[in-house]
Amino acid sequence: MTHLDELLSCYLDGELSAVERERVASHLPGCTRCRLELDDLAAIRSAVRGLPLVEMAFDVASDAPPPMPIRTHPLRWVAAAAAVGFVGFVTVSGWNSAAAVSVTPAELSARFGANSSVDLLTPLKVEVHTVGAGRP
């Protein structure tokens, strides 16, 4: 019996054609191997999708360079950025902070996509890197 292989990943991503969907639907109920593989793939996919989206601690759209190097003074930069009303991207957390929360790609698209109404001054809940920490 041939198995579903990459059709399983396509299935999880909603990328199957109608014919392929039919094939998956008829194969899965009778195949433990493919069902187990589907579970594994779903877990991996969730794990990667669960990685927090990260923001840089400066406004890339600004014509001027950041007021100070982002590598050495991320905390002061965030305070300065907030003071002049830049997009409040971040709340600062450390590398391994338990307080870091994640934003999914879907949330990001909804928030910043072409059809969203963007509230630029409300911070996203994101993980921030204290860029430059530990750099030799």
Added chain:
Amino acid sequence: MVEGHTDWEDVARSHGRKIYNYAYRLSGNPDDAADLVQEVLLRVRRGLETYSTGPFTGSFEAWLWRITRNAFIDDIRRKRRRPTTTLPDDIDRHPAFSSPSPDEVLESIRLGSDVQKALLDLPFEFREAVVMCDVIGYSYEQIALSVGAPIGTVRSRIHRGRKMLRERLS
């Protein structure tokens, strides 16, 4: 796909975010990722001045990604030019291009994420496909256009990338 972007700030914020997460998840190094964002936006800004967004909006995002990937790959090649190693002629297929360096492994450990570590173990094409799908959130078609590969290749890379991740994480 991105449509009708003529406003620089729009482009910078929207694409800057994606570039950063792309580079960060592919390299495990936030400093390099931040540098890459600056470099890419510089190249994009220069290119925007001559880019016609009239009838070409459909390929605008593909153009942005071409610049992004070229800059990322250029950066990797630069970093691998260390006195103690010699570059192979065909760097794209050399293991050094797709395997993490000792520095990258240390970075990923410091980040404290098993998933990030496992990502760095993947060959570049698989790592990129998984990141574009599950971090950037693109459809297979968008990925295919962004990396310049057929959809069938993208499907295969995503699937094989996930299977390799599963091996490393189990």
